[in-house]
Amino acid sequence: MADQRKLPYxxxxxxxxxxxxxxxxxxxxxxxxxxxxxxxxxxYSGLQATFGADRVVDTPISEQAIIGLxxxxxxxxxxxxxxxxxxxxxxxxxxxxxxxAAKLKYMFGGDAVLPLTITTAGGGGLSAAAQHSQxxxxxxxxxxxxxxxxxxxxxxxxxxxxxxxxxxxxTVMIKHKRLLGMxxxxxxxxxxxxLGIANVAREGSDVTIVAYxxxxxxxxxxxAKLADEGIECEVIDPRTLQPLDTAxxxxxxxxxxxxxxxHEAVRFGGLxxxxxxxxxxxxxxxxxxxxxxxxAPFSPVPFSPALEQHYIPDATTIANGVRQVLGRPVxxx
Amino acid sequence: MDLSPATQFDLHRxxxxxxxxxxxxxxxxxxxxxxxxxxxxxxxxxxxxGVCGALNDDDHITSTHRGHxxxxxxxxxxxxxxxxxMGKATGYCKGKxxxxxxxxxxLGMLGANGIVGAGSPIAxxxxxxxxxxxxxQVAVAFFGDGSTNIGAFHEAANMACALHLPIVFACENNExxxxxxxxxxxxxxxxxxxxxxxxxxxxxxxxxxxxxxxEAAVEAVxxxxxxxxxxxxxxxxxxxxxxxxVQNLGLKYRSDDEVAEWKQRDPIFSFEDRMIANGVADRxxxxxxxxxxxxxxxxxxxxxxxxxxxxxxxxxxxxxxxxRH
Numbered sequence: 001m002a003d004q005r006k007l008p009y010x011x012x013x014x015x016x017x018x019x020x021x022x023x024x025x026x027x028x029x030x031x032x033x034x035x036x037x038x039x040x041x042x043x044y045s046g047l048q049a050t051f052g053a054d055r056v057v058d059t060p061i062s063e064q065a066i067i068g069l070x071x072x073x074x075x076x077x078x079x080x081x082x083x084x085x086x087x088x089x090x091x092x093x094x095x096x097x098x099x100x101a102a103k104l105k106y107m108f109g110g111d112a113v114l115p116l117t118i119t120t121a122g123g124g125g126l127s128a129a130a131q132h133s134q135x136x137x138x139x140x141x142x143x144x145x146x147x148x149x150x151x152x153x154x155x156x157x158x159x160x161x162x163x164x165x166x167x168x169x170x171t172v173m174i175k176h177k178r179l180l181g182m183x184x185x186x187x188x189x190x191x192x193x194x195l196g197i198a199n200v201a202r203e204g205s206d207v208t209i210v211a212y213x214x215x216x217x218x219x220x221x222x223x224a225k226l227a228d229e230g231i232e233c234e235v236i237d238p239r240t241l242q243p244l245d246t247a248x249x250x251x252x253x254x255x256x257x258x259x260x261x262x263h264e265a266v267r268f269g270g271l272x273x274x275x276x277x278x279x280x281x282x283x284x285x286x287x288x289x290x291x292x293x294x295x296a297p298f299s300p301v302p303f304s305p306a307l308e309q310h311y312i313p314d315a316t317t318i319a320n321g322v323r324q325v326l327g328r329p330v331x332x333x
Numbered sequence: 334m335d336l337s338p339a340t341q342f343d344l345h346r347x348x349x350x351x352x353x354x355x356x357x358x359x360x361x362x363x364x365x366x367x368x369x370x371x372x373x374x375x376x377x378x379x380x381x382x383g384v385c386g387a388l389n390d391d392d393h394i395t396s397t398h399r400g401h402x403x404x405x406x407x408x409x410x411x412x413x414x415x416x417x418x419m420g421k422a423t424g425y426c427k428g429k430x431x432x433x434x435x436x437x438x439x440l441g442m443l444g445a446n447g448i449v450g451a452g453s454p455i456a457x458x459x460x461x462x463x464x465x466x467x468x469x470q471v472a473v474a475f476f477g478d479g480s481t482n483i484g485a486f487h488e489a490a491n492m493a494c495a496l497h498l499p500i501v502f503a504c505e506n507n508e509x510x511x512x513x514x515x516x517x518x519x520x521x522x523x524x525x526x527x528x529x530x531x532x533x534x535x536x537x538x539x540x541x542x543x544x545x546x547x548e549a550a551v552e553a554v555x556x557x558x559x560x561x562x563x564x565x566x567x568x569x570x571x572x573x574x575x576x577x578x579v580q581n582l583g584l585k586y587r588s589d590d591e592v593a594e595w596k597q598r599d600p601i602f603s604f605e606d607r608m609i610a611n612g613v614a615d616r617x618x619x620x621x622x623x624x625x626x627x628x629x630x631x632x633x634x635x636x637x638x639x640x641x642x643x644x645x646x647x648x649x650x651x652x653x654x655x656x657r658h
Contacts, residue, residue: 028465054465060495065454065488072458072472075443076393078465080458095485099448100455107434108444109427110651144652168654 007186009179012154013043013119016161017081019190021051024079027165030057030069031083031119040085041121041180063089067096067118074116074170075104081165087122087174088131090140101170102145116170117161122150123176123214123264124312130300133308135213135265140172141242141274147171147195148242152216154184156239159193166192176213198245200252204232207322208252210275211262212238219262221315226322233322241271249275250282257288260321264312267295289325294318336544338613340386344543345608345619347382348601349626351375351402354411357630358401358418358432359579367418369431374402376573379600380505381406383546384473384566387554393441393459393472395452397505398433399572400445403475407442409435411633421640428643429651441470450483452476453502457489460500460557471499471557479510481524490563494531499557501550502533502565505540511576512586528565540570541598544607571595 007015021027029044035058038045048056059066063084070082084090090097097118104112124133140148147169151157157175164171201216202223211219216237223233234252238245253259259279261272276291294313302308320330336344355373362371374381377399385394385406396403404414409425417424417435425435436444443459446452456474463470480486481504493500504524508515521527528535534556538545546568553564573596608614 030461057496060488060492062488062492064485065457065492068451068454068485068489069458069461069492072393072395072443072455072460073462073465074458075438075455076459076462078462095448095451096454100446100451104444105654106651107426107430108436108438109425109429111436111438113654147653 003187004185005188006183007154009154009157009175009182009184010041010043012158012186013161013175014045014047015186016158016165017044018047018050020162020165021047021055023190026077026079027081028055028057028078029081029083030059031066032059032061032085034058034083039083041175041177043119043175044083063093064096067093067101070116070118071096071101071104071114074114075112079115079165081117081119084118084120086132087120087136088134090120090136097140097146098143102143106145113168114170115168117164117167118170118172120172120174121177122174123178124301124308125178125214127303127305127308129303133301135263137174137241138265138269138271141244141271145170146242147240148174149195149240150174150176150213151239152179152213152237154182154186156193156199158186159191160195160239162190162192163195167195171195174213178214193239195240196243196245197240198236198238198248200234200248201237202233202235204234204256206232206256207258207260207325208234208236208249208256209260209262209318209322210236210238210249211318212241213264215262215264215313215318218313218315219318222318222322225315225319231322231326244275246278246282250279253279253283254286257286258325259287259291260294260318260325261291262294262313262318262321265295266298267293268298270295289327292321292325294321336547341608341613344382344386344547345601345604346622347386347406348378348543348604349622351378351381351405352601353626353630354405354414355401357415357634359574361418361634363579368420370577371432372399372577373572373574373579374399376595376600377505377507377540377570378402379543379546379604380503380540380568380570381475383543384475384501384503384550386547387550388473389470391441392470393443393456393463395443395456395459395472395474396445397452397475397477397480398445398447398449399477400435401432404435404437404442404445407437407440409437409440409442411629412636415633415637416640419637419640420642421637422643422647423636423640427647450476450480450485453480453486453489456500457493457498460493460498461496464499469558471501471554473501473503475503475505477510478504478506478508478515478524479518481527482510482518490527490531490533493563494533497562499560500563501553501557502563503550504565504567505570506567507570507572509572509576509587514587523567525565525567533563533565535565535567537567537569540568541600541603543600543604
């Protein structure tokens, strides 16, 4: 009987780090509160007890120095995992991420190798307000030299995190805060899912929905609802946002002729704009409707649950996006 | 400390190598043969030379936008440096980095840096890796007075001390942040005052005196290497040329008298006078050294001149290790 063990998303992450540290003495972790406390989301729980304070390092609240610690250690041969507690805080460390980590290899003529994993927690839905809820992945995907990963479920989390750690380039692994408790099948043994390969989460013939992280799960919920109306959606979860698996997305667009792109980030300038643009460049003749984008309105993430639940897209807004590209009546939530 | 004649000649040679490289680069820039910006290290040679003379080949340094001197002092190759400044395929960065990103990882030189203050956090990472591996290597962060006003420096200094890392913070205080004098940008006179705030020892040295710099560096490096944690050295120095380029650009931000006064204290010539007075060397020996190194510079310029430019297909090479996927 196959291993059917279930694990929450947060522990899938934790297990990937643990197994990578067991396998490779060059792997270490550093960040705020990750040692004795185990990280504010429990993502690093128990690791310092196993591997000691020299390998699971509590740092000051110093995001630039945390990333710098990773860059300097990576370029001199270690394989660091450095944690930025909330994705919003990458803004404090953008120089080290954008101007240093992403560019050293290129600027140095190829000599530098940076096996650096930056982990962080993104997304809203916790009434954490505008400085603890953002989805800034498009900003990172815009930077040549970085890879960006944003898993939607526990199985992908473990396999992708393992790939991030083994990757010889700076990689940002974003954990979605609302998925930390999501339970799912996670094999016990170490495994990796290659970066840059999308997952066709559901096959369908009428409309393609491209969605990642928590929105991939909302898209699956929308697809289930729409199936009752006789609409068959194909749901594609890119999983890795940079490099993006454009080929799988375009292939699906050519099959269904209609596409809805979904993300939690604000619509304007979001990754959905890039995906929609790639589809029209590569599959224009196959499209029966303009590519539709579902995303957050152009405002900071609001605090009150009454506002935030309206702000973040969900299965209902995604389903309406699908109805729109099919020319069907849009239903009230 | 009495430095051996061999050490004195070693420090002298490092300084002359820097001076000749930088003056040659300056001449090439004036002849419009160098694309981009050029931040020359002339005047500050004693700092990089005194510090790097205290390091082993496998120790690490991070540098600044004024980084040629650090690479030369760590043993950088004239040919590959000159070719990089010209944007040639044979340069240290294959023409993709230029003056501000010149580096040699095999010499532990982790790169000049176009972002003021950004090198210090990277030095912290190198120091962490060195202790992690337990091979007794140390890291030195070179930085200017201006960069101590940037958050990255503060974060790096504090983290290095909190983690008790084997690192030396080597400040080149040349009294100007670009074109603005230090007294307009900070309320203290001595950068070393900041060291106490992080819990590390700090010392001021005459940055025009290579022996003084070297002695302070030997002590700080030894402290780092033997588990004594970080130190800060503030070297009071001066850049003889402008923030960038060679000519004055018509910008009058410091007086001719001030520049002339500092030039009287030229770190190389004053050291040569001292070595002669102490009977360590004679003028003929120095003439020979200058002539030999001038020939090496001429060779590097010829090499760079004859080298090809990178081909356009190289734009997408080395963005990622192992290709994009």
